Amino acid sequence: EPEVTQTPSHQVTQMGQEVILRCVPISNHLYFYWYRQILGQKVEFLVSFYNNEISEKSEIFDDQFSVERPDGSNFTLKIRSTKLEDSAMYFCASIPPATTREQYFGPGTRLTVT
Amino acid sequence: EDQVTQSPEALRLQEGESSSLNCSYTVSGLRGLFWYRQDPGKGPEFLFTLYSAGEEKEKERLKATLTKKESFLHITAPKPEDSATYLCAVQGNFNKFYFGSGTKLNVKP
Numbered sequence: 694e695p696e697v698t699q700t701p702s703h704q705v706t707q708m709g710q711e712v713i714l715r716c717v718p719i720s721n722h723l724y725f726y727w728y729r730q731i732l733g734q735k736v737e738f739l740v741s742f743y744n745n746e747i748s749e750k751s752e753i754f755d756d757q758f759s760v761e762r763p764d765g766s767n768f769t770l771k772i773r774s775t776k777l778e779d780s781a782m783y784f785c786a787s788i789p790p791a792t793t794r795e796q797y798f799g800p801g802t803r804l805t806v807t
Numbered sequence: 808e809d810q811v812t813q814s815p816e817a818l819r820l821q822e823g824e825s826s827s828l829n830c831s832y833t834v835s836g837l838r839g840l841f842w843y844r845q846d847p848g849k850g851p852e853f854l855f856t857l858y859s860a861g862e863e864k865e866k867e868r869l870k871a872t873l874t875k876k877e878s879f880l881h882i883t884a885p886k887p888e889d890s891a892t893y894l895c896a897v898q899g900n901f902n903k904f905y906f907g908s909g910t911k912l913n914v915k916p
Contacts, residue, residue, distance in 0.1 A: 697850075724902065736851065736894065736906040748902040784850050794839050794898065798850030 695719040697799035699785050705805045709774050714802045716768045716785030724788040726796065727760065727770045729753070729781040736784070742768065775806045809834045809899045813907035820914050823884045828910045830895030831877040840878050842871050843894040845909065851894055854880075885914045 698717045706712050718725050727739040740760055741748040747760065757773045768787075772779055782803050786796040814829045832840065839858055843851035855864040857873040864871045868889065870881040880893055892909040899905075 726904070728906075735908045736896075738903045738905065741902040743902065751903065786850070793856040795841065795853040795856055796851075796904070797853065798843075801848075801850050 697785055697787055697797050699783075699799035699802050701802060702800065703803045703805070705807065706775055708777060708806055712772050712775055712804065714770045714772075714783050714785075714804070716770075716799055717766055718768055718785065718787035719789065719797055720766070721789060722787035722797070723790050724748070725762070725768050726786040726788075728784045728786065728798075730784065730801075731781045739770070772804075775804075777806050780804055780806045809897060809905045811895055811897055811905050811907035813893075813895050813910050815910060816908065817911045818913070820882075820885055820912070822886055822914055822916050825881070825883045825885070827882070828880040828893055828912070829877060830880070830907055832895070832897045833876075834897045834899040834905070836900040838898045838900070840873055841896040841898070841904070842869075842878070842880055843896065845892045845894055854893075882912070885912070887914050887916050890914045 700715045725742040728736050730736045738751050740750045740754045742760055759771045761769050782801045784801045785799040788794055788796055811832045820826055839856050841856050842854040845851045855871040860875045862873050868883050872879045890913050892911045894909045895907045896904045
């Protein structure tokens with residue numbers, strides 16, 4: 694069964710550094726999402742992406758964040774200058790066409806900013 | 808502002824002891840209410856979508872129901888393998904989803 698994959702599984706970075714989190718959504722899916730989950734807290738929407746552009750973004754998704762779908766398969770989240778409070782689990786999700794809008798989530802990338 | 812509140816935060820059941828989890832929501836133009844299961848260290852796994860008040864969905868020991876203000880996830884005769892955090896999410900008018908904080912279910916044998 695097709696799965697959403699994410700790399701790396703764990704990323705440790707120093708404050709102020711740039712990180713790129715990578716996701717490969719399921720191939721025929723059309724809508725793509727990034728979420729974050731700070732340890733012990735709720736899953737928070739960051740951004741949705743459709744037809745090669747941002748569809749919606751949350752207040753969290755400020756200028757330090759960007760997303761790209763560079764080659765039709767990968768979907769990336771870039772954090773330009775990481776802060777301690779960016780430490781969280783980041784999940785990618787995708788939705789297949791013409792469905793009940795169920796999201797398929799990847800296993801997540803744990804980002805630790807020191 | 809769209810909002811989702813889940814209760815209880817944690818629930819401990821004996822195997823076979825049925826119960827219900829609650830999700831109350833406020834949203835502009837509900838396009839769907841979703842239930843997910845999340846195991847520790849993993850991404851949420853889709854369970855159900857509900858669209859309108861009165862709708863019900865079932866899967867094995869789980870049954871989800873929806874009213875205009877809340878949804879319930881009923882667990883009948885749970886087993887230890889049902890232990891997980893159950894998340895509720897809503898989609899309003901836009902292409903974004905709001906999650907609740909979840910109910911952490913622990914089923915003891």
